[in-house]
Amino acid sequence: MNWVNAVVQGILLGGQYALIACGLSLAFGVMRIVNLAHGDLAICGAYLGLVLSSALGVPVWVTLPLLLPAAFAAGMALQVLLLGRALRHGVLAPVLVTFGLSVMIENLLQVAATSDPRGLNGGALTLASFSIGTLTVSWLFLAAFLTACAVLSGLQLALSRTSWGRQVRAIADDLDTARLVGINVRPVFAVVAGIAVATAALAGVFIGTIGTFDPLAGTSTLIFAFEAVVIGGIGSLAGTLVGGIALGVTQVVVGEVNQAYAVLAVHLLFLAVLVVRPGGLFTGHQPAREVLRWGALG
Amino acid sequence: MTPDPPLLEIAGLDLFYGDFQALFGVSMSVSRGGVTALVGANGAGKTTLLTAIAGARAPARGTVRYAGTDITAAPPHRRISRGIALVPEGRKLFPSLTVQENIQVGAVAAASDAWPLDRIYDTFPMIARRRRQRAATLSGGEQQAVAIARALAAGPALLLLDEISLGLAPRVVEELYQVLHRLRSAGTTLVIVEQDLRRAMEASDHLVCLLEGRVALAAASSELSRDLVVAAYFGQGDA
Numbered sequence: 261m262n263w264v265n266a267v268v269q270g271i272l273l274g275g276q277y278a279l280i281a282c283g284l285s286l287a288f289g290v291m292r293i294v295n296l297a298h299g300d301l302a303i304c305g306a307y308l309g310l311v312l313s314s315a316l317g318v319p320v321w322v323t324l325p326l327l328l329p330a331a332f333a334a335g336m337a338l339q340v341l342l343l344g345r346a347l348r349h350g351v352l353a354p355v356l357v358t359f360g361l362s363v364m365i366e367n368l369l370q371v372a373a374t375s376d377p378r379g380l381n382g383g384a385l386t387l388a389s390f391s392i393g394t395l396t397v398s399w400l401f402l403a404a405f406l407t408a409c410a411v412l413s414g415l416q417l418a419l420s421r422t423s424w425g426r427q428v429r430a431i432a433d434d435l436d437t438a439r440l441v442g443i444n445v446r447p448v449f450a451v452v453a454g455i456a457v458a459t460a461a462l463a464g465v466f467i468g469t470i471g472t473f474d475p476l477a478g479t480s481t482l483i484f485a486f487e488a489v490v491i492g493g494i495g496s497l498a499g500t501l502v503g504g505i506a507l508g509v510t511q512v513v514v515g516e517v518n519q520a521y522a523v524l525a526v527h528l529l530f531l532a533v534l535v536v537r538p539g540g541l542f543t544g545h546q547p548a549r550e551v552l553r554w555g556a557l558g
Numbered sequence: 559m560t561p562d563p564p565l566l567e568i569a570g571l572d573l574f575y576g577d578f579q580a581l582f583g584v585s586m587s588v589s590r591g592g593v594t595a596l597v598g599a600n601g602a603g604k605t606t607l608l609t610a611i612a613g614a615r616a617p618a619r620g621t622v623r624y625a626g627t628d629i630t631a632a633p634p635h636r637r638i639s640r641g642i643a644l645v646p647e648g649r650k651l652f653p654s655l656t657v658q659e660n661i662q663v664g665a666v667a668a669a670s671d672a673w674p675l676d677r678i679y680d681t682f683p684m685i686a687r688r689r690r691q692r693a694a695t696l697s698g699g700e701q702q703a704v705a706i707a708r709a710l711a712a713g714p715a716l717l718l719l720d721e722i723s724l725g726l727a728p729r730v731v732e733e734l735y736q737v738l739h740r741l742r743s744a745g746t747t748l749v750i751v752e753q754d755l756r757r758a759m760e761a762s763d764h765l766v767c768l769l770e771g772r773v774a775l776a777a778a779s780s781e782l783s784r785d786l787v788v789a790a791y792f793g794q795g796d797a
Binding site for chain 2: 427437
């Protein structure tokens, strides 16, 4: 049994969780939308990657310049046509709407793609690995982790340094006042939703390349994403990365002892954090509404 | 009697919060370059009127015209880019943003770049030192200065100020009113909501008194006696 190896694999796995969770955190922090279809949208990204890479006969990575803008546009359209309208009827309406969306996506995928598990063509990267001493690291896992770090730090930089980021944080602080001082909220929301869906689709591509996926895989994906967000603290991207890593390490290390308890341990960790620090690890023990503090955690 | 058309012209404004009617056929006009004070008891509709001018609440009836254009249906960001900025009641700073970020956010729909950051810091030396601090950590007077600075960053021609002296020490209020005096001298048109009647009359050219959502009195401040305003304020006599 190799504990160092387990911890390293857990950290790498945590990067994937953080990548899928960051869009969820952003959408909730800024728009107060709890998107129950987030995991399904990630799986849609994986299916889109499957369609594109088999049509073009290339590894899925090559299709990303097509796939990511398409996902971004889908996210914007979803916000403008559906979620933005639902938000006008209070914070519960989007929960119901995204729940319905989740059911629809899962069923449409079953009709269109059958329930067979699929995998994505990751090219040479899929099976390549390297060793440091007794440690063996898959290039694919490392790529997923580094991608997650790059996406999260890019987002964090955009939030803390750009005019767009200031507007996003002002909206997260106080939507009504943000409108009153001249922020045109709708396009900001559309871009945030675009980023949320594009990062979810990117995460979906890694999920589909590392393992397999089927039309119902979105739900379990969503649960891990939620747990990463809550453990890290809602609205903190650095916290989301730490939350994802905490989940990944717990899962792999407990899996070393007994594989049957790996996922259970993750959920217990989540519950423990909720009991001890309901605001998440990165938010100084405050209720969730008080803790939207991007930029401070750069 | 000024030959210019008024900068802001409000006609027959009715405004509701659900079933509750807050404004009843309110009409007023604000000419270019002056200070208009809006007074009235709590709940008279002063804040409601200001937020309606800023575009945060849509009236059920009536029109708001600004610089000759009907802006009744325009959203807040379009009004700001035309030159109307509001300093909201209770300051309403973004607590997690720094002082400077708060001011920068005020400039996203700016009507002009008349107020770059260095001019703002020259005008408010007390917040220049605090520019990297989070807004939530400032004192009340400093927060009020940042709220005014945030509105100025939009380069407004018409600045609406809602109870800027609320809860502040008299010395700080005096400083803020000196800034307003300078703004006025520089040609900015001001509409102020002020609880302190004496100050409202001193600082303004024109005074509008609201009573239960209606205009009870509107006249040049110099022509008004305190007794007349107090009577309108409480709805006594036929002022």
